[in-house]
Amino acid sequence: MKKQSSAPVKNKPQTETASKNTANPKPHGKAYTFFAHALDSFYALLNTKKRLLCFLALWSVLLNYLLESSLRKNFLLGFLHIFSQPLVFAFNTLIIFAFFSVLLVIKRRLFGFTVLNVVFLTLAITNYVVLLSRNTPLNAPDFRIIKSAFGVVTIYLNIFEQILVVLLILLGLFLLAFTFFKGKRSERDNSFSLPAFAIICCATVSAVFLYSGAVITAHFSDLPTAYKEYGFTFSFLCSVVDRGIDKPENYSDESLETLKHSLGENADTAPERQPDNTDETTVAPSKASPNIIFLQLESFFDPTDIDGLTFNEDPIPVFHSLQENFPSGKLTVPSIGAGTANTEFEVITGMDLDYFGVAEYPYLSVLQDKTCESVAYDLKDYGYAAHAMHNHTGSFYDRHKVFPNLGFDTFTSIENMRNIRRNERGWAKDAMLTDELMGVTASTPNRADLVYAISVQGHGKYPTSAEEFDSLYPADHPAHIRVTGNEADPEKPGVDYWVNQVHDMDAFLGSLVSTFAASDEPTVIIMYGDHLPSFTLENWKLKDGNLYQTRFVIWSNFELPEKDAPDMHSFELSSYIMRMFGFESGYINRLHQKYYNTGIDYSAELHLLQYDLLYGGKKIFGGADRYLPTNIRYGYRPITVSNISHIGNNIFVYGEGFNEYSHIYVNGSKKKTSYIDDTCVSAGNIVLHTGDRVKVVQVTTDLVEVGESDIYEISASEADAPDNWFHNFFAVDRLTNGS
Numbered sequence: 001m002k003k004q005s006s007a008p009v010k011n012k013p014q015t016e017t018a019s020k021n022t023a024n025p026k027p028h029g030k031a032y033t034f035f036a037h038a039l040d041s042f043y044a045l046l047n048t049k050k051r052l053l054c055f056l057a058l059w060s061v062l063l064n065y066l067l068e069s070s071l072r073k074n075f076l077l078g079f080l081h082i083f084s085q086p087l088v089f090a091f092n093t094l095i096i097f098a099f100f101s102v103l104l105v106i107k108r109r110l111f112g113f114t115v116l117n118v119v120f121l122t123l124a125i126t127n128y129v130v131l132l133s134r135n136t137p138l139n140a141p142d143f144r145i146i147k148s149a150f151g152v153v154t155i156y157l158n159i160f161e162q163i164l165v166v167l168l169i170l171l172g173l174f175l176l177a178f179t180f181f182k183g184k185r186s187e188r189d190n191s192f193s194l195p196a197f198a199i200i201c202c203a204t205v206s207a208v209f210l211y212s213g214a215v216i217t218a219h220f221s222d223l224p225t226a227y228k229e230y231g232f233t234f235s236f237l238c239s240v241v242d243r244g245i246d247k248p249e250n251y252s253d254e255s256l257e258t259l260k261h262s263l264g265e266n267a268d269t270a271p272e273r274q275p276d277n278t279d280e281t282t283v284a285p286s287k288a289s290p291n292i293i294f295l296q297l298e299s300f301f302d303p304t305d306i307d308g309l310t311f312n313e314d315p316i317p318v319f320h321s322l323q324e325n326f327p328s329g330k331l332t333v334p335s336i337g338a339g340t341a342n343t344e345f346e347v348i349t350g351m352d353l354d355y356f357g358v359a360e361y362p363y364l365s366v367l368q369d370k371t372c373e374s375v376a377y378d379l380k381d382y383g384y385a386a387h388a389m390h391n392h393t394g395s396f397y398d399r400h401k402v403f404p405n406l407g408f409d410t411f412t413s414i415e416n417m418r419n420i421r422r423n424e425r426g427w428a429k430d431a432m433l434t435d436e437l438m439g440v441t442a443s444t445p446n447r448a449d450l451v452y453a454i455s456v457q458g459h460g461k462y463p464t465s466a467e468e469f470d471s472l473y474p475a476d477h478p479a480h481i482r483v484t485g486n487e488a489d490p491e492k493p494g495v496d497y498w499v500n501q502v503h504d505m506d507a508f509l510g511s512l513v514s515t516f517a518a519s520d521e522p523t524v525i526i527m528y529g530d531h532l533p534s535f536t537l538e539n540w541k542l543k544d545g546n547l548y549q550t551r552f553v554i555w556s557n558f559e560l561p562e563k564d565a566p567d568m569h570s571f572e573l574s575s576y577i578m579r580m581f582g583f584e585s586g587y588i589n590r591l592h593q594k595y596y597n598t599g600i601d602y603s604a605e606l607h608l609l610q611y612d613l614l615y616g617g618k619k620i621f622g623g624a625d626r627y628l629p630t631n632i633r634y635g636y637r638p639i640t641v642s643n644i645s646h647i648g649n650n651i652f653v654y655g656e657g658f659n660e661y662s663h664i665y666v667n668g669s670k671k672k673t674s675y676i677d678d679t680c681v682s683a684g685n686i687v688l689h690t691g692d693r694v695k696v697v698q699v700t701t702d703l704v705e706v707g708e709s710d711i712y713e714i715s716a717s718e719a720d721a722p723d724n725w726f727h728n729f730f731a732v733d734r735l736t737n738g739s
Helices: 013-022 030-046 052-070 075-084 085-106 108-129 140-156 159-182 190-214 224-232 232-241 253-263 318-323 340-348 375-380 396-406 430-442 466-472 492-517 570-580 587-596 604-614 726-737
Strands: 291-297 327-333 385-390 410-412 451-456 523-529 549-556 640-647 650-656 662-666 673-677 682-684 693-699 705-708
Touching: 030 052, 030 108, 030 650, 052 075, 052 085, 052 108, 052 224, 052 232, 075 085, 085 108, 085 190, 085 232, 108 159, 108 232, 140 396, 159 385, 159 587, 159 640, 190 650, 224 232, 253 587, 291 396, 291 430, 291 570, 318 492, 318 549, 327 570, 340 375, 340 396, 340 451, 340 570, 375 451, 375 570, 385 430, 396 410, 430 451, 430 492, 492 523, 549 640, 570 587, 570 673, 587 604, 640 693, 640 705, 650 693, 682 726
Parallel strands: 291 451, 291 523, 385 410, 385 451
Antiparallel strands: 327 549, 523 549, 640 650, 650 682, 662 693, 673 682, 693 705
């Protein structure tokens, strides 16, 4: 038996362990130690009561300052806002504080704090970036179209800025993951946390109701001004929750029946439309039923209306000549510096956007799954074919989804156009629309056409420096229009660039009217700007009109029944044109025509009718759907595949209607495709087998399919081996010569 020691055995391992830890300390650096101490201190703060509330209040002040600074694109102006509008600043700070007060009632306080900061800082940074390229602040509907932005990101952000955005996203994701998985749980004293949280929420809700009733107007019609007047946080939240049209107080069967009788029973005498692209009743173009083309021009505005600017020559001579010789006037549009789709919506539907929610795009809300009375449906009652056209991606603002609900038979976006040409910024040039507009009207030789065409050339982002302007207009490609009088304007490079783009668009108008002047088909073209360009428009002084007014001209290749046109809102324009030629179909159209040139305010009736058609029970139609979606065709000309040739493992698909957006699909699988010319596309590393199904599909930059050819099925003679020498020879010849 071994003799036992009198010393306690349990002390030995403790001594050894302590000695080992002292001899081999963990290699933590100063930065790690500082971070660890800071994190421990913050954990301690999160476990306090009154100190935590004070900290969150001060933090809310800081975040609100950053948001307001992003709205003004200047930290100093954000600071001055605190003193110039202290109540507005305090109110918006209270809203942010209410969000952060949620931390009082949760245990994962560090994670919750990180989430809220990522959200608010993302809003501040995104709003700042958005305002660099447009006049309208960030709002909730903008996030609905973010997928379409990927196709034009290189226009708005340089490579350094793109990398910075990616790094910020990765940083945000890292912080969220770290605080979720590694963050400690905080202690929670419900006797303090729950009452404090309840008091803050009640105070905030009460303030919102009092503030809304006492200060805020019924509509945010001027969004840039509203954001600055009411604060970014409150205005953005309004754009989140305020959707649709408020129900009129007098909405009832009786009120709709009265309105129906006042507009005439025969406004709804046409049979219920079927979802197809043909009508038994058609009408050939004539002076009584001409082709009608609405041409909505991106950021087109008369530069000579800007006080203080002078030019070496008239920047828009064609448009000025048309104004002198054809009916023209001022058009009040719903947007400023952005919002093409909303001007478009008002013209097509005749509906006033003021009745919708804050910053709402009906294209992205109610029209996603509902049909709506429109100039397309109205004119189809008279035998017209209805076409939409846009020389930009077809999925932007979800137009590919919405246009069937507005009654259009075809939609030709840039993915279905030929001879694509781009300006110095990469936007499609409007000049390419001349051939497309002639083509779509010629595609229905025995039928009158309605065409709603949207241009894109005048779109920003505009250059911000003289060097950037010079890179777009180098010495061997000088700007046609030289602008003076704005030398002190920091936005001069952008304004000069925009003026020259407008000048190019004006030349396109000259080519367009010359082409249609020689057409045998009577045609009317209504051309107008969708909104002013996205500059700091508060600094502009206009010689005539206001910032929400653009110009319109009604041109025709025959004598119009009217020589002059009044100024009007964009939601009155299509009804004015239909009234000119005696087209009375549709209740909204009839409502505008009933009160045309009377000076009577009929906004209550328009509100009632808009609500009933889009959000109510369609009482004016007896509760039934008057309009059904069309089976829209993407592109007015067909995409065809005529034959397929092999060279090794490469296939060459021949046909018609191809462009840079064409992709070869084999058995439903998209292949990496090379565009050769309008009649040939190719793909590599493919061996076709008997029965394989090949087609060519037009795909947008955000991967939406907008048109395709018929299926081409591979026969036994075409499968498994290269095609015959004849096809191979000509395939190589076409590839080599580009013909």
